[in-house]
Amino acid sequence: xxxxxxxxxxxxxxxxxxxxxxxxxxxxxxxxxxxxxxxxxxxxxxxxxxxxxxxxxxxxxxxxxxxxxxxxxxxxxxxxxxxxxxxxxxxxxxxxxxxxxxxxxxxxxxxxxxxxxxxxxxxxxxxxxxxxxxxxxxxxxxxxxxxxxxxxxxxxxxxxxxxxxxxxxxxxxxxxxxxxxxxxxxxxxxxxxxxxxxxxxxxxxxxxxxxxxxxxxxxxxxxxxxxxxxxxxxxxxxxxxxxxxxxxxxxxxxxxxxxxxxxxxxxxxxxxxxxxxxxxxxxxxxxxxxxxxxxxxxxxxxxxxxxxxxxxxxxxxxxxxxxxxxxxxxxxxxxxxxxxxxxxxxxxxxxxxxxxxxxxxxxxxxxxxxxxxxxxxxxxxxxxxxxxxxxxxxxxxxxxxxxxxxxxxxxxxxxxxxxxxxxxxxxxxxxxxxxxxxxxxxxxxxxxxxxxxxxxxxxxxxxxxxxxxxxxxxxxxxxxxxxxxxxxxxxxxxxxxxxxxxxxxxxxxxxxxxxxxxxxxxxxxxxxxxxxxxxxxxxxxxxxxxxxxxxxxxxxx
Numbered sequence: 001x002x003x004x005x006x007x008x009x010x011x012x013x014x015x016x017x018x019x020x021x022x023x024x025x026x027x028x029x030x031x032x033x034x035x036x037x038x039x040x041x042x043x044x045x046x047x048x049x050x051x052x053x054x055x056x057x058x059x060x061x062x063x064x065x066x067x068x069x070x071x072x073x074x075x076x077x078x079x080x081x082x083x084x085x086x087x088x089x090x091x092x093x094x095x096x097x098x099x100x101x102x103x104x105x106x107x108x109x110x111x112x113x114x115x116x117x118x119x120x121x122x123x124x125x126x127x128x129x130x131x132x133x134x135x136x137x138x139x140x141x142x143x144x145x146x147x148x149x150x151x152x153x154x155x156x157x158x159x160x161x162x163x164x165x166x167x168x169x170x171x172x173x174x175x176x177x178x179x180x181x182x183x184x185x186x187x188x189x190x191x192x193x194x195x196x197x198x199x200x201x202x203x204x205x206x207x208x209x210x211x212x213x214x215x216x217x218x219x220x221x222x223x224x225x226x227x228x229x230x231x232x233x234x235x236x237x238x239x240x241x242x243x244x245x246x247x248x249x250x251x252x253x254x255x256x257x258x259x260x261x262x263x264x265x266x267x268x269x270x271x272x273x274x275x276x277x278x279x280x281x282x283x284x285x286x287x288x289x290x291x292x293x294x295x296x297x298x299x300x301x302x303x304x305x306x307x308x309x310x311x312x313x314x315x316x317x318x319x320x321x322x323x324x325x326x327x328x329x330x331x332x333x334x335x336x337x338x339x340x341x342x343x344x345x346x347x348x349x350x351x352x353x354x355x356x357x358x359x360x361x362x363x364x365x366x367x368x369x370x371x372x373x374x375x376x377x378x379x380x381x382x383x384x385x386x387x388x389x390x391x392x393x394x395x396x397x398x399x400x401x402x403x404x405x406x407x408x409x410x411x412x413x414x415x416x417x418x419x420x421x422x423x424x425x426x427x428x429x430x431x432x433x434x435x436x437x438x439x440x441x442x443x444x445x446x447x448x449x450x451x452x453x454x455x456x457x458x459x460x461x462x463x464x465x466x467x468x469x470x471x472x473x474x475x476x477x478x479x480x481x482x483x484x485x486x487x488x489x490x491x492x493x494x495x496x497x498x499x500x501x502x503x504x505x506x507x508x509x510x511x512x513x514x515x516x517x518x519x520x521x522x523x524x525x526x527x528x529x530x531x532x533x534x535x536x537x538x539x540x541x542x543x544x545x546x547x548x549x550x551x552x553x554x555x556x557x
Contacts, residue, residue: 018056025051025059029066045077052084060088061097064104078112082119090126095137098130102143109150116154124151128165138183145173145187152194166191237277242285257292265307272297272313279317280494283324294321298336302350308361315355316367319374323495326377349385352378356392365403366496369418372400373495376504380511391528397505398532404501420497 028047051063064085085108089101105123109116127144134140148166152159159166173188175181181188233252256271263271275293278286287294297314305311322329337344355375362368375393378386386393406417491497513521525533 018054018059021051021054021056021059022062025062025066029062042077045081049077049080049084052081052088057091060084061092061100064088064101068104068107078115079119082108082116083122086122086126095134095140099140099143102140102147106143106147106150109147109154112154114154114156117158120151120154123147124162131165131169138180141173141180142183142187145169145184145191149187149191149194152191233274234277237274237281242282246285253290253292256290260293260296265310269309269313272310272317275317276313276320279320279324280490283320284328287321287325287328294332295336295339298332298351301354302336302340302347304354304358308358311358311361312363312367315358315362315371318351319367319370322374323370323377345383345385348383349389352386352389352392356389356396359396359399366418368403369400369501370496372397372501373499373504376508379508380515382515387524388527390524391532394528395532397501400501401505416500416502418497419500420491 025047028044048063048067051059054060054063067081067085082105085101085105089098089105092098092101109120127148131141131144134144148162148169151162152166155162170188170192172178172180173184174192176185252274256274259271260268275286275290278289280286294317297317300310300314301318305314318329321332333344333348337347340347342350352375355371359368359371362371375396378393381387404416404418405414407414512524516524
């Protein structure tokens with residue numbers, strides 16, 4: 001009823017009623033910012049179409065702003081509304097107003113996705129002229145870059161027709177020797193990344209150096225010079241996976257080695273996040289790719305890095321290598337033992353001891369489970385050093401089990417809440433709004449619906465859809481579903497989300513028992529604190545539903 005009244009108010013024709021029309025469209029904007037019924041959208045778009053053709057410029061601008069609040073365009077209205085938005089962009093003369101209209105256009109392109117393709121020809125022809133006219137207005141150029149990002153996403157492979165314009169734009173935006181890069185670098189890197197993403201493969205982006213800007217050939221070096229560019233590297237690795245690792249390995253490692261010589265703890269963590277992602281994408285290639293960075297990580301663990309967040313990141317990186325690339329870990333251990341003039345077993349013991357001692361530095365449940373999996377992967381072993389640290393390994397395993405085991409309310413059984421199933425979006429009724437980007441991230445549920453322990457996946461999805469420094473809504477609508485699939489696929493291949501911790505613990509202990517025999521295993525279990533052993537046994541029997549091997553051995557049964 002309220003919208004119908006507002007639509008009636010919007011029909012006031014005489015010039016003297018323009019203030020009423022401005023207020024009406026503002027009021028509509030307030031209403032549609034809450035849950036809006038889909039059957040009212042045709043009426044809403046009729047009102048918007050009418051007011052977008054209003055004689056008063058302020059009314060048209062306010063109408064465009066209102067449209068941004070509820071962009072779910074019915075195909076019947078898309079061509080008309082987009083055409084009117086483009087006309088408004090041409091008609092306004094103030095720089096700030098053009099930025100405002102461009103932002104609305106970007107939101108429309110983002111939301112309607114590939115449906116925009118038939119209607120963007122006029123915009124594609126106009127943007128080069130606007131770019132030239134905005135030479136002295138860097139903030140307007142930022143808005144143009146954002147629009148180009150969405151255009152590239154919406155056009156997909158068809159965006160190759162834009163390359164004659166895009167390449168000089170990227171060149172200027174990412175040229176750190178030019179003053180505009182202060183404003184344009186972040187968006188320029190984003191445009192560079194999106195353009196490369198739409199190539200048939202990541203290598204195509206730089207296959208012709210003479211036709212590509214420096215940002216395409218040395219993308220990582222440009223990105224690490226700007227803190228906002230780090231997320232672009234992260235997304236590139238997550239999106240292109242092994243191909244990105246291969247393409248950027250040399251320049252990325254060179255840039256990081258240079259950067260780590262003089263960097264804060266926070267900056268170090270940011271760099272090491274990229275290393276973690278590379279190891280998630282490919283434990284083999286990632287370790288080889290960042291080999292020069294790993295000795296300092298190893299040394300930091302042995303020396304007991306004082307900054308907890310850095311230490312947590314160190315342990316996360318080393319945990320992935322130990323768990324998923326044991327041969328590389330062995331070669332790294334050999335190298336570090338030689339550098340430190342220690343025996344390998346002695347150095348390994350120091351690493352395990354420090355790992356157990358600093359377990360409390362690790363606050364993320366994902367990394368805590370990873371630490372448990374990594375140290376358990378050392379079993380079974382007849383190495384006396386590993387057996388000496390057996391109690392510490394059990395201690396970490398118990399802590400991790402407490403972190404990840406949750407009770408299923410339906411069955412009453414306990415299971416690992418980190419395990420992920422495939423991702424499906426729920427079907428919507430006619431009266432329901434489509435999910436927002438935040439809703440979609442929340443729907444990356446584990447089998448039991450638990451959301452508390454999904455920070456790792458959520459963070460991956462967040463860097464995949466928006467810059468941490470961006471205060472506006474996510475800018476990457478075209479690839480949202482693809483990014484989610486890529487992110488979930490990456491998570492499903494991660495042992496943290498694909499390996500049951502309780503089953504892994506049980507199998508490793510049974511293997512150790514089989515290697516040592518019942519008597520030898522009983523002696524080994526005597527090194528474990530009685531209360532710790534009882535706690536572990538309780539979880540093994542009640543939560544894991546497996547044969548209680550520990551108490552039997554400790555009690556001599």
